[in-house]
Amino acid sequence: MSVTVSWQRDHIRAVIRLHKDKPGALLPVLHAIQHEIGYIPDNVVPLIAEEMRLTRAEIHGVISFYHHFRSHPTGRHVVEICRAEACQATGCRQLEQHAKNTLGIDFEQTTPCGSVTLEPVYCLGNCATGPSIRIGNQIYGRVTSDRFDALMDTCRDSMQEAG
Amino acid sequence: MATRIFVPRDTTALSLGADQIAAGIQTEAIRRGLEIELVRNGSRGLFWLEPLIEVETSNGRIGFGPVTERDVVSLFDHDFQSGNTSHPLCVGEVEAIPYLKNQQRLTFARSGITDPVSLEDYCQYDGFRGLQNALHLSGQQIVDEVKTSGLRGRGGAAFPTGIKWQTVLDTPDPQKYIVCNADEGDSGTFADRLVMECDPFMLIEGMTIAGLAVGANQGYIYLRSEYPVAHDILNQALATAYENSYLGDNILGSGKAFHLEVRLGAGAYICGEETSLLESLEGKRGLVRAKPPLPAIVGLFGKPTVVNNVLSLAAIPYILDKGGQAYADFGVGRSRGTMPVQLAGNVKRGGLVELAFGMPLNQLMNEFGGGTASGRPLKAVQVGGPLGAYLPESQWDTLIDYEEFSSEQAVLGHGGVVMFDDTANMGEQARFAMEFCKFESCGKCTPCRIGSTRGVEVIDRIRASEAADNNWALLEDLCETMVDGSLCAMGSMTPIPVQSVMKFFPDELRHGRQE
Ligand SMILES: Cc1cc2nc3c(=O)[nH]c(=O)nc-3n(C[C@H](O)[C@H](O)[C@H](O)COP(=O)(O)O)c2cc1C
Ligand code: SF4
Ligand code: FES
Numbered sequence: 001m002s003v004t005v006s007w008q009r010d011h012i013r014a015v016i017r018l019h020k021d022k023p024g025a026l027l028p029v030l031h032a033i034q035h036e037i038g039y040i041p042d043n044v045v046p047l048i049a050e051e052m053r054l055t056r057a058e059i060h061g062v063i064s065f066y067h068h069f070r071s072h073p074t075g076r077h078v079v080e081i082c083r084a085e086a087c088q089a090t091g092c093r094q095l096e097q098h099a100k101n102t103l104g105i106d107f108e109q110t111t112p113c114g115s116v117t118l119e120p121v122y123c124l125g126n127c128a129t130g131p132s133i134r135i136g137n138q139i140y141g142r143v144t145s146d147r148f149d150a151l152m153d154t155c156r157d158s159m160q161e162a163g
Numbered sequence: 164m165a166t167r168i169f170v171p172r173d174t175t176a177l178s179l180g181a182d183q184i185a186a187g188i189q190t191e192a193i194r195r196g197l198e199i200e201l202v203r204n205g206s207r208g209l210f211w212l213e214p215l216i217e218v219e220t221s222n223g224r225i226g227f228g229p230v231t232e233r234d235v236v237s238l239f240d241h242d243f244q245s246g247n248t249s250h251p252l253c254v255g256e257v258e259a260i261p262y263l264k265n266q267q268r269l270t271f272a273r274s275g276i277t278d279p280v281s282l283e284d285y286c287q288y289d290g291f292r293g294l295q296n297a298l299h300l301s302g303q304q305i306v307d308e309v310k311t312s313g314l315r316g317r318g319g320a321a322f323p324t325g326i327k328w329q330t331v332l333d334t335p336d337p338q339k340y341i342v343c344n345a346d347e348g349d350s351g352t353f354a355d356r357l358v359m360e361c362d363p364f365m366l367i368e369g370m371t372i373a374g375l376a377v378g379a380n381q382g383y384i385y386l387r388s389e390y391p392v393a394h395d396i397l398n399q400a401l402a403t404a405y406e407n408s409y410l411g412d413n414i415l416g417s418g419k420a421f422h423l424e425v426r427l428g429a430g431a432y433i434c435g436e437e438t439s440l441l442e443s444l445e446g447k448r449g450l451v452r453a454k455p456p457l458p459a460i461v462g463l464f465g466k467p468t469v470v471n472n473v474l475s476l477a478a479i480p481y482i483l484d485k486g487g488q489a490y491a492d493f494g495v496g497r498s499r500g501t502m503p504v505q506l507a508g509n510v511k512r513g514g515l516v517e518l519a520f521g522m523p524l525n526q527l528m529n530e531f532g533g534g535t536a537s538g539r540p541l542k543a544v545q546v547g548g549p550l551g552a553y554l555p556e557s558q559w560d561t562l563i564d565y566e567e568f569s570s571e572q573a574v575l576g577h578g579g580v581v582m583f584d585d586t587a588n589m590g591e592q593a594r595f596a597m598e599f600c601k602f603e604s605c606g607k608c609t610p611c612r613i614g615s616t617r618g619v620e621v622i623d624r625i626r627a628s629e630a631a632d633n634n635w636a637l638l639e640d641l642c643e644t645m646v647d648g649s650l651c652a653m654g655s656m657t658p659i660p661v662q663s664v665m666k667f668f669p670d671e672l673r674h675g676r677q678e
Contacts, residue, residue: 023445024444024445024464027426027427027428027429028426028427030429031427061448062446062447062448065431066429066431066449067429067431068388068430068431069430084350084549084599085350085351085508085545085581085592086350086581087350088508088583088592089507089508089581089582089583089587090509121389121430122432122599122603123348123350124174124389125174125347125353125356125389126174126175126178126353127350127351127352127353127505127507127508127513128175128211128353128506128510128513129178129179129210129211129513132178134389138177139174139177139178139392141175141178142178142179
């Protein structure tokens with residue numbers, strides 16, 4: 001991210017203001033920020049606190065409670081592997097091992113090239129055609145090791161295009 | 164006239180390449196100079212056939228599946244767009260497929276037939292008739308109809324919906340809410356997702372009727388963030404409903420108001436528990452609230468609130484259209500109406516099966532599901548999500564009925580049926596149940612927060628044959644403590660899968676380590 005801090009502050013302030021007057025606005029605000037920046041940086045928390053008249057502790061408490069919210073940047077692609085029962089029954093544990101081995105990272109880590117962050121997820125609602133994974137907003141079913149490798153290749157390709 | 168070709172766009176079809184197939188069909192039709200109309204319908208829920216492409220003909224809709232991108236050219240070569248059935252992937256007339264034909268679809272009657280965001284399609288297939296009726300009834304009359312239907316909450320606890328609505332109706336507060344629980348966190352379940360992705364107006368209609376019934380003018384759909392496709396489709400449908408006065412300040416000129424908004428969760432299983440969900444909607448950590456007071460009396464923002472599952476609300480339009488008695492005429496005993504069962508895991512023909520209550524489980528798994536996908540013997544079935552029991556063969560003839568399942572120390576829950584073949588390691592499954600609770604516990608009470616961590620450790624010791632008998636006794640104790648001492652069903656039901664493994668697969672837990 002090469003944006004300047006002051007620009008970010010004003011922009012994020014605007015994002016917060018767009019949502020903060022809804023009843024129970026904190027989750028929509030956090031979603032919007034994570035959508036903009038890719039995660040919720042620590043130095044955004046005081047801004048939210050000020051705009052929404054909440055304490056920083058309250059906001060930290062909420063961010064840390066939910067698995068979806070992150071306080072750290074991710075790679076260009078977030079790859080979530082379903083670990084829940086229906087996918088277990090179709091071999092997600094082996095897929096998980098394959099992913100960790102070939103990417104050389106564990107869950108919650110990012111490949112050194114910065115292309116892929118691996119995360120666990122518990123059910124994508126695609127349980128009749130598992131194992132299932134999610135990359136960004138796209139869900140994939142019947143993911144064999146080969147299909148996984150092919151998908152990772154496209155993640156790397158788009159990395160090069162972008163970079 | 165252009166031939167209508169249907170390519171579904173629910174998560175499962177998309178996960179298997181439906182978008183690429185749709186694009187391929189467009190390109191190939193142009194190349195061949197054929198006039199087609201491509202419709203992005205919902206899914207029929209016959210997932211083993213997805214992506215299931217359909218062609219409209221004078222003999223009904225002819226299906227082809229499971230189609231891949233590579234099949235598109237050969238489909239055209241076989242003249243599939245004219246309804247020619249010679250292609251090897253042809254499954255004939257879709258509505259004649261036994262899996263579909265033998266169902267009793269009330270809630271899923273339109274699923275896969277219509278374009279989910281087409282209001283015209285929805286109305287053509289009886290949509291909004293329940294709402295039209297409800298607009299002429301009093302709140303009490305609507306609630307009475309729901310009581311007559313015998314509908315019980317499909318989210319898991321099976322509480323009578325009519326009684327819940329009565330409580331909210333009887334509460335004098337001028338501000339009330341309708342909250343749809345669309346958190347669908349159970350593994351093996353996707354019926355809520357299908358409703359939202361394939362027939363979203365039905366949910367909007369059901370929630371609007373609920374609002375009219377109890378006097379609530381605001382509703383929220385609390386949707387899990389794991390469902391991006393549902394999010395998109397719901398928002399499209401909501402915008403269309405507002406544009407056409409099915410939502411807003413003056414519904415269909417009646418002077419009655421109902422507003423609806425989708426809110427995203429953030430990846431917390433416990434936020435499916437209704438009080439935790441309300442905390443989350445209020446912008447807080449999803450800590451479970453003690454009950455009483457019930458949400459029906461003190462709910463969202465302290466106001467009386469109906470919290471219902473997607474399927475419960477989706478059953479309402481049928482009930483208000485055809486009458487509560489018509490719904491109640493399906494089913495057995497105290498389980499009235501239909502249950503959308505979801506066949507998942509290691510199953511040959513996975514998908515959605517909606518049937519009146521009372522069907523034996525093994526009939527579902529064999530006649531509909533066709534046994535395991537691997538072709539190996541079935542070993543265990545987990546019904547009712549991660550807090551549900553693992554059923555051994557001796558329990559496979561249990562009927563789909565809330566009371567029948569309870570009497571087997573099992574739960575029907577949201578109707579997810581997850582099948583495992585003989586390669587499954589039941590010790591590993593018992594461990595996972597505790598691990599999942601450890602991962603997802605809200606942390607408010609000790610038996611669940613600490614008990615689940617200890618549970619994983621004790622199971623690890625048993626599986627490593629460390630003082631196995633003592634640790635076995637300890638695990639029994641721990642399970643009892645969690646059952647008796649937990650504030651909500653997360654902690655009190657986590658022992659159910661564990662105890663089922665201890666009871667029916669003890670050897671696999673004791674000698675289960677295969678790493
Ligand atoms: C740990 C836990 C998770 C739950 N998850 C869900 C869920 O994902 N969806 C749902 O509708 N109900 C879920 N429930 C049940 C809800 O608390 C509540 O009973 C339900 O939303 C009421 O709606 P209904 O009466 O229409 O079923 C869960 C309960 C517990 C204890
Ligand atoms: S049982 Fe678990 S999830 Fe439920 S209130 Fe207690 S700690 Fe929270
Ligand atoms: S269990 Fe993996 S998608 Fe549902």
